[in-house]
Amino acid sequence: MDHPLLCNNLKCRTELTERALVTTCSHNFCLPCARQFGFVEANGAILPGTGRHHICPACRADLPGQDDAVITHLNPSDDYKTSILSGLSPSTVMECAGRALSFWAYQATQEMHFQRHLYQTMVDKYSALAAELERRTTEANSTISSLQSKLQTTISEYEFLQQKNEDLARMHKDKCRKLLQTQEAHDKEKRKIELGQLQQAASAAVDSDLQNTGRIPPQIVDGALQDRGPRKVQNHPGGLSSGHGYESIASMNSSLPRATHRGHGGWDKQSLVQPRGSKYHQCLKLTILILNSTR
Structure with missing residues (x-):
C-alpha cells in the first residue's frame, strides 16, 4: 500500500487524493493552500509569474519558471496515463520516472522525519508529565502521612481532654455534694x-x-x-x-x-x-x- 501524500503546509496537513500543486523543489500543496499562497486563481488556473517570482511556502525556494509549480492529477485515468508520456524517448521517460520516484522518496522521508519529531516531542512531554506526576504523588503521599499523623495526635489529645473533662466533672460533682452537706450543716x-x-x-x-x-x-x-x-x-x-x-x-x-x-x-x-x-x-x-x- 502506497504512503498517502499530505499537504506540506504544517498548519494544514490535509491528505491529497485528487489534485495538488506540485513544485520542482519536491513539495506539494492542496488547492485551498495554493490559492491562499497566490499560486492559483479562484477557478483553479495557475497564475502567470509575470513581474514576480513565486516562493515555495515550505522551503522558501524561488520558483521563477512557468513549470516550477504545476497542478497535477493524483488519480489519473488510463487514457491520461497512455498519452502523458507518449512520444517521449526512453531516456526521457526514465528520467521523468526517476524524478517522480525521487519526489515520492523525499515526501516519504519528510513524513518520517515529521513523525519522528512528533514522536520525540510526545515522549518528552510524556516524560515531563510522568516526572510531574511522580513529584505530585510524592507530595500527596507526604501530605497524607502528615495529615494522618496530625489526625492521630488530635485523636489522642481529644481522648485525653475527654478523660480530663470526665474527671473534672466527677470532682465538681463531689465538690457540689460536699458543699451541699456543708451548707446543710451550717444551716443546722x-x-x-x-x-x-x-x-x-x-x-x-x-x-x-x-x-x-x-x-x-x-x-x-x-x-x-x-x-x-x-x-x-x-x-x-x-x-x-x-x-x-x-x-x-x-x-x-x-x-x-x-x-x-x-x-x-x-x-x-x-x-x-x-x-x-x-x-x-x-x-x-x-x-x-x-x-x-x-x-
Whole structure:
C-alpha cells in the first residue's frame, strides 16, 4: 500500500487524493493552500509569474519558471496515463520516472522525519508529565502521612481532654455534694445557735419580769427547767449574775416568798403574788413552750 501524500503546509496537513500543486523543489500543496499562497486563481488556473517570482511556502525556494509549480492529477485515468508520456524517448521517460520516484522518496522521508519529531516531542512531554506526576504523588503521599499523623495526635489529645473533662466533672460533682452537706450543716448549726439565742433572750426576759413584777413557785420553775441544768445568764447592770456566772431561776428567786402546796389540790392561790399585767404570763408561756420543744 502506497504512503498517502499530505499537504506540506504544517498548519494544514490535509491528505491529497485528487489534485495538488506540485513544485520542482519536491513539495506539494492542496488547492485551498495554493490559492491562499497566490499560486492559483479562484477557478483553479495557475497564475502567470509575470513581474514576480513565486516562493515555495515550505522551503522558501524561488520558483521563477512557468513549470516550477504545476497542478497535477493524483488519480489519473488510463487514457491520461497512455498519452502523458507518449512520444517521449526512453531516456526521457526514465528520467521523468526517476524524478517522480525521487519526489515520492523525499515526501516519504519528510513524513518520517515529521513523525519522528512528533514522536520525540510526545515522549518528552510524556516524560515531563510522568516526572510531574511522580513529584505530585510524592507530595500527596507526604501530605497524607502528615495529615494522618496530625489526625492521630488530635485523636489522642481529644481522648485525653475527654478523660480530663470526665474527671473534672466527677470532682465538681463531689465538690457540689460536699458543699451541699456543708451548707446543710451550717444551716443546722445556725438554726441551733439562733434557737439558743432565742432561749437565752426569753429566759432573760422572764427573769427580769420575775424580779420586777412578782413571785413564781419554785416547783414550777424547777419542773420546767429540770432538764436544762444551770445556765449562764447575761451580766445585767442590776447584778443578776453570781460569782461564776451560773445560777438557776429558782436560786435567783430564793429571796422571794414561797407558795404553799396543798397536796393534790394545787397551789395556794392566795400565797401567789399576782403580776401586774399580762407580759409576765406571755413570757412565761413562751419560755415553757420553748423548753418543751427542745427536749
